[in-house]
Amino acid sequence: MRCVVATSNVKVLGKAVHSLSRIGDELYFEPLSSGLALRCVNSSRSAYGCFLFTPLFFQHYDSGAPPGGLEDSSFRCKMGMKSVQTVFKSLSSLDKTVEKCEIDLNPGGNRLVFQLHCKYGITKTHNLSFQESESLQPVFQKDGYANVLRAQPRLLADTVVHFPPSLEEVNVTVSGERVQFRNHLEDEQDASKMMLTEMSLDADEFESFQVREETGITFCLKELRGLLSFAESSGLPLSMYFDQPGRPVVFGLDDPVLEVNFVLATLSDEETTTHRERNRSRPPQADTSHDDFLSDDMDSYMIAMETSAVGGAEAQPCSTGSDQRRAREPVSAACSSGSKQQRGLESESEEEEEEELPGTPPQKRFRSLFFGSVLSPYSQGANQTLRNQEVLAEASDSDPEEQEEETAKK
Amino acid sequence: MPLSTQLEAGEEQYVLIASLDNARNLSNILKAIQFKDHATFLATSNGIKVTVEDSKCLQANAFIQAEIFQEFSIQEDSVMFRVNLAVLLDCLTIFGGSAVPGVTTALKMCYNGYGYPLTLILEEGGVVTVCKINTQEPEETLDFDFCSTNVINKVILQSDSLREAFSELDMTSEVLQITMSPDKPYFRLSTFGNSGSAHCDYPKDSDMMEVFQCTQTQTNRYKMSLLKPSTKALSLSCKVSIRTDSRGFLSLQYMVRNDDGQICFIEYFCCPDEEVGEQEQ
Numbered sequence: 286m287r288c289v290v291a292t293s294n295v296k297v298l299g300k301a302v303h304s305l306s307r308i309g310d311e312l313y314f315e316p317l318s319s320g321l322a323l324r325c326v327n328s329s330r331s332a333y334g335c336f337l338f339t340p341l342f343f344q345h346y347d348s349g350a351p352p353g354g355l356e357d358s359s360f361r362c363k364m365g366m367k368s369v370q371t372v373f374k375s376l377s378s379l380d381k382t383v384e385k386c387e388i389d390l391n392p393g394g395n396r397l398v399f400q401l402h403c404k405y406g407i408t409k410t411h412n413l414s415f416q417e418s419e420s421l422q423p424v425f426q427k428d429g430y431a432n433v434l435r436a437q438p439r440l441l442a443d444t445v446v447h448f449p450p451s452l453e454e455v456n457v458t459v460s461g462e463r464v465q466f467r468n469h470l471e472d473e474q475d476a477s478k479m480m481l482t483e484m485s486l487d488a489d490e491f492e493s494f495q496v497r498e499e500t501g502i503t504f505c506l507k508e509l510r511g512l513l514s515f516a517e518s519s520g521l522p523l524s525m526y527f528d529q530p531g532r533p534v535v536f537g538l539d540d541p542v543l544e545v546n547f548v549l550a551t552l553s554d555e556e557t558t559t560h561r562e563r564n565r566s567r568p569p570q571a572d573t574s575h576d577d578f579l580s581d582d583m584d585s586y587m588i589a590m591e592t593s594a595v596g597g598a599e600a601q602p603c604s605t606g607s608d609q610r611r612a613r614e615p616v617s618a619a620c621s622s623g624s625k626q627q628r629g630l631e632s633e634s635e636e637e638e639e640e641e642l643p644g645t646p647p648q649k650r651f652r653s654l655f656f657g658s659v660l661s662p663y664s665q666g667a668n669q670t671l672r673n674q675e676v677l678a679e680a681s682d683s684d685p686e687e688q689e690e691e692t693a694k695k
Numbered sequence: 696m697p698l699s700t701q702l703e704a705g706e707e708q709y710v711l712i713a714s715l716d717n718a719r720n721l722s723n724i725l726k727a728i729q730f731k732d733h734a735t736f737l738a739t740s741n742g743i744k745v746t747v748e749d750s751k752c753l754q755a756n757a758f759i760q761a762e763i764f765q766e767f768s769i770q771e772d773s774v775m776f777r778v779n780l781a782v783l784l785d786c787l788t789i790f791g792g793s794a795v796p797g798v799t800t801a802l803k804m805c806y807n808g809y810g811y812p813l814t815l816i817l818e819e820g821g822v823v824t825v826c827k828i829n830t831q832e833p834e835e836t837l838d839f840d841f842c843s844t845n846v847i848n849k850v851i852l853q854s855d856s857l858r859e860a861f862s863e864l865d866m867t868s869e870v871l872q873i874t875m876s877p878d879k880p881y882f883r884l885s886t887f888g889n890s891g892s893a894h895c896d897y898p899k900d901s902d903m904m905e906v907f908q909c910t911q912t913q914t915n916r917y918k919m920s921l922l923k924p925s926t927k928a929l930s931l932s933c934k935v936s937i938r939t940d941s942r943g944f945l946s947l948q949y950m951v952r953n954d955d956g957q958i959c960f961i962e963y964f965c966c967p968d969e970e971v972g973e974q975e976q
Contacts, residue, residue, distance in 0.1 A: 375859065409893070413890050
């Protein structure tokens with residue numbers, strides 16, 4: 286595996302790393318035959334970012350994958366985000382001092398070597414340790430979306446700047462003529478005490494404004510800011526794909542040499558409603574957020590989980606026992622191990638709750654990214670048989686209301 | 696002139712009198728060695744040497760030659776005292792730390808000898824401030840016994856390039872390893888941090904390399920925490936000389952140009968780290 290990046294592109298690579306750092310703490314590095322994929326996912330699995338650098342981006346690109354083999358890549362790993370950021374520390378001087386950047390796997394196979402050849406003959410070598418990992422890949426299809434907006438990144442950046450940096454979630458409502466950005470208030474927050482910001486953009490401010498479904502979605506702004514700063518510096522038009530709430534929103538940048546996709550989970554209407562109802566009937570408990578996942582209507586949600594470790598074969602549905610677990614961490618590569626045994630589900634869910642606690646933001650109503658159905662509604666029926674999610678064990682204190690819903694839908 | 700009239704009566708008593716039209720020529724250079732609260736001042740007819748030490752392993756010296764001062768008179772062969780450097784710098788910058796173009800603070804420093812306070816008279820825009828700082832018993836400063844005859848390897852680099860390398864050093868590494876060799880990698884700075892190792896190599900024929908005199912391959916490690924303060928001196932300087940001797944002791948000499956274009960020197964001496972473990976190449 287060897288890649289060589291020439292002068293101006295080194296800064297682009299550095300910027301990509303920095304923008305992914307806004308999402309999570311680990312950088313997934315995977316050289317594919319189609320290009321180098323740098324990916325990141327946040328701890329609650331509600332945001333995912335991917336930069337795919339095609340071979341054209343590089344002065345020299347060798348993914349190391351054996352030609353004609355089933356494997357798309359020979360090597361995939363994850364590294365601490367901070368370590369990789371150190372390589373591209375001083376962004377501003379990267380294009381002035383760095384002439385070339387080489388990325389190699391060292392002969393011992395235990396270090397990823399980033400070598401920056403700088404002006405005046407100075408060479409900076411970083412030998413980074415890594416962990417072998419499975420591929421990180423959600424499934425999403427940009428063509429399945431009802432609404433597609435495309436604009437110069439400047440437009441969105443200028444819009445977002447009006448919201449306080451501490452703002453977590455933003456609500457985007459779209460109609461045929463305009464799109465509205467509003468800060469989202471948690472139900473617990475008192476509207477009269479909060480500052481409300483609202484911005485409207487006309488359809489003609491966009492390069493392309495295709496709205497087939499008038500809808501409003503709410504997603505986390507923080508993770509998007511990383512992409513916006515990258516987009517602004519690249520000058521590439523930013524596309525936004527979304528439709529009903531609950532379905533993840535995709536932000537994309539397209540370029541002959543680079544493909545960027547950020548997928549963010551959105552709040553679903555259903556969750557917002559049930560949460561309000563539940564709040565009225567009983568005080569919110571710390572575990573409520575976890576119970577939501579367990580008592581989710583499994584049938585209407587596809588767990589979109591695929592790993593390229595499975596190779597050319599179609600994504601196989603894993604044993605039902607492990608579905609519960611993956612409901613929590615659908616982005617993990619549980620699938621590839623295949624032989625995941627169904628452990629006592631009670632203990633598993635408890636374990637998950639504990640695992641989930643540190644990562645999951647409290648009281649957040651976000652669906653995990655991969656719960657949302659990413660296939661268009663009409664194909665849902667056909668795939669239903671493939672992924673038969675049986676809820677084998679209900680959480681003991683799940684809402685009876687929700688249980689009824691589930692049985693009705695089954 | 697307000698400064699001289701105030702002291703006319705007792706001027707003969709003073710063992711040391713030093714005047715500067717621009718106090719920043721002194722304060723800037725002292726800030727570069729301010730990693731500890733106390734400093735030892737040694738004044739001779741050559742000028743003033745200010746020394747700061749840390750854990751008996753690191754010593755920083757700032758040399759301000761007599762020629763830098765507008766007035767410099769010393770009544771004894773050598774005058775030595777210890778003073779709180781933080782307090783001294785606060786007084787030197789009493790009219791504000793930031794540089795306002797066209798406005799300078801004038802300084803007159805007077806010392807009456809052992810047991811007397813250090814008197815600073817500062818003037819800016821007609822406002823005069825007099826500060827008296829208590830002096831302390833001078834402590835023996837370390838003698839690193841670093842002489843040019845023992846020097847094995849020496850390089851002189853332009854500070855610009857080293858500045859960048861230092862700012863990018865992996866701070867999670869406990870040591871900074873310096874390799875100097877007549878063969879590749881010539882001059883290498885290495886760190887061993889949480890994410891792995893990092894090396895910064897300077898070839899001997901680099902444009903940034905002014906002098907390259909390496910006779911033997913030497914690799915030495917120094918505690919990062921000890922060398923970190925030297926980055927301040929690096930940022931002020933235009934050139935830096937890096938020398939190691941037969942014991943692995945490190946000497947860093949920084950050439951600093953002050954506001955008036957005069958040259959001052961700052962020197963750092965550092966002992967090598969005792970625990971020499973496996974060295975990653």
